[in-house]
Amino acid sequence: MAILPIYNCFHPILKKKTNDIENIDESIRQLAKDMLETMYNTGNGVGLAGNQVGMDKSILVVDISDPEDTAKYEPIVMINPVITDSSESTIEMTEGCLSVPELYEKVARPEEIDVQYYNLEGKEINIHADGFLSRVIQHEIDHLNGILFFEKLTPLRKTLVKNKLKKIQKGLILPDYPMINPDGKLAQ
Numbered sequence: 144m145a146i147l148p149i150y151n152c153f154h155p156i157l158k159k160k161t162n163d164i165e166n167i168d169e170s171i172r173q174l175a176k177d178m179l180e181t182m183y184n185t186g187n188g189v190g191l192a193g194n195q196v197g198m199d200k201s202i203l204v205v206d207i208s209d210p211e212d213t214a215k216y217e218p219i220v221m222i223n224p225v226i227t228d229s230s231e232s233t234i235e236m237t238e239g240c241l242s243v244p245e246l247y248e249k250v251a252r253p254e255e256i257d258v259q260y261y262n263l264e265g266k267e268i269n270i271h272a273d274g275f276l277s278r279v280i281q282h283e284i285d286h287l288n289g290i291l292f293f294e295k296l297t298p299l300r301k302t303l304v305k306n307k308l309k310k311i312q313k314g315l316i317l318p319d320y321p322m323i324n325p326d327g328k329l330a331q
């Protein structure tokens with residue numbers, strides 16, 4: 144197991160669509176474990192996409208367990224996930240992102256989705272998700288397609304967060320976990 148550095152949202156790998164995984168081998172299973180450990184290490188992460196740890200691969204991990212919630216959830220690993228259907232009704236929720244330190248903004252997204260993906264055993268899975276799970280999966284699948292959550296803000300909010308994003312781009316706002324700056328170097 145290893146904690147991997149998380150890439151800053153202005154690193155070019157976060158703007159690129161990831162490649163599908165063709166062989167789910169031991170290296171992919173190890174990557175999934177490392178991604179989960181990396182996410183847990185941040186303290187508040189609920190999802191992480193492959194390109195956020197610098198891997199150009201269509202893989203994401205999600206764990207929406209909340210210590211204050213009695214409901215229990217298992218971590219989910221999705222290989223090559225695709226949203227096959229989404230509700231017309233949208234809902235606003237506040238989102239944050241491990242690649243975008245200290246930015247929290249409301250984003251409107253479809254309330255419910257159907258997702259098709261492969262699990263680590265290579266089995267095709269189809270699920271329906273709503274609520275917070277739907278939200279996190281949509282955010283992570285956007286990453287795999289090179290889309291960042293702040294690109295979905297209203298024009299007004301985009302203007303208001305511009306300065307903060309500039310600071311993040313310059314590496315002036317850093318999280319308390321290892322981060323790779325836009326220039327590819329580990330932030331100090």
Ligand code: ZN
Pocket residue numbers: 239240241242282286
């Ligand atoms: Zn994110």
